[in-house]
Amino acid sequence: MQWDNYDAALFDLDGVLTPTAEVHMSAWARMFSDFLTARGVSQPYTEDDYFAHIDGRPRYEGVAAMLASRGIELPHGSPEDSPSVETVCGLGNRKNELFTEVLRSEGITAYAGSLALLDHLEQVGVKMAVVSSSKNAPEVLRAAGIADRFPVVVDGVVATERGLPGKPRPDTYTHAAEQLGVPSTRSVVLEDAVSGVQAGAAGDFGLVVGVDRGAGAESLRRHGAEVVVSDLAELIGDN
Structure with a gap:
């Protein structure tokens, strides 16, 4: 990899920099397993569902995609919905509540290989940003002790505020490159999710x-x- 061909590295967070995907997967599994069991759905939630319907998508879009896979229709609701409400937003908020509980109780450690690459990119002068669908990105970065590495963080909150379509659309990555002052053609997208590499390819x-x-x-x-x-x-x- 010749980094002198590029001026910016745009990182997804969960599963790329930190193993938060494991925490997310656990929270999704607990939430959907309980929900499907309570509704008497015979097809249980599995890890394959996470990769097929949820991984890399904004939270509420992931909920909607997963529900559609089981033929379940719920009102969309509002982001202010209580986690106890059975709406798309309510279920998404229920998952987020579970995720936050685990993150605060157990913490998170960045992947050693990811830290090594961050050190290298800092040494060679490649600018760095985080582009995550999660609204928890700043909290995760702080918990992992790497928040100061990234002058630009485009997360779910920023995307909502600016009306940026989420992955698999490329808009959040394009915005991050713009905020770094680097042309997208000189930027590298690093992703672990299918929807994320689709965003990069788009x-x-x-x-x-x-x-x-x-x-x-x-x-x-x-x-x-x-x-x-x-x-x-x-x-x-x-380099």
Whole structure:
């Protein structure tokens, strides 16, 4: 990897920089397993559902996609809905409540290989941003002790405030590059989700890197990743 060909690295957060995907997956599984059981749905929630319907999507879109896979229709509701309300937003808020409980009680540690790449990029002068569908991104970055590494964070809150479509659209990544003052063609997108590499492929980015944390290398390539690694340390070049 020759980083002197690029001026910016645009990182997804969950599953790329930190293993928060594991916390998210646990929270989604608890929420949907309880919900489906209570409604008497015979097809249980599985890990495959996470990768097929939820991974990388904004939270409420993930809820809607998962419900649609079981033929369940609920009112969309409002982001202010209580976690106890059975609406798309209520279920999303219920999942977020579970996620926050686990994050605060157990904390989070960034992947060692990801930290190594961040150190390398800082040394060679590549600008860095985080682009996450999660509204918890700032809290996760603080918990992992890496918030000061990223002058630009485009998360679910920023996307909502600016009316930016979420992944698999490229808009949040494009906005991050603009905020760094770097052309998208000189920016690298680093993603572990199918919807994320689709977002990178849909934009005019210099390179789309897939990080295989469970989505599958072939699936990431098929949906837009030009390079696939299993650990970000593999991307440390000889600049």
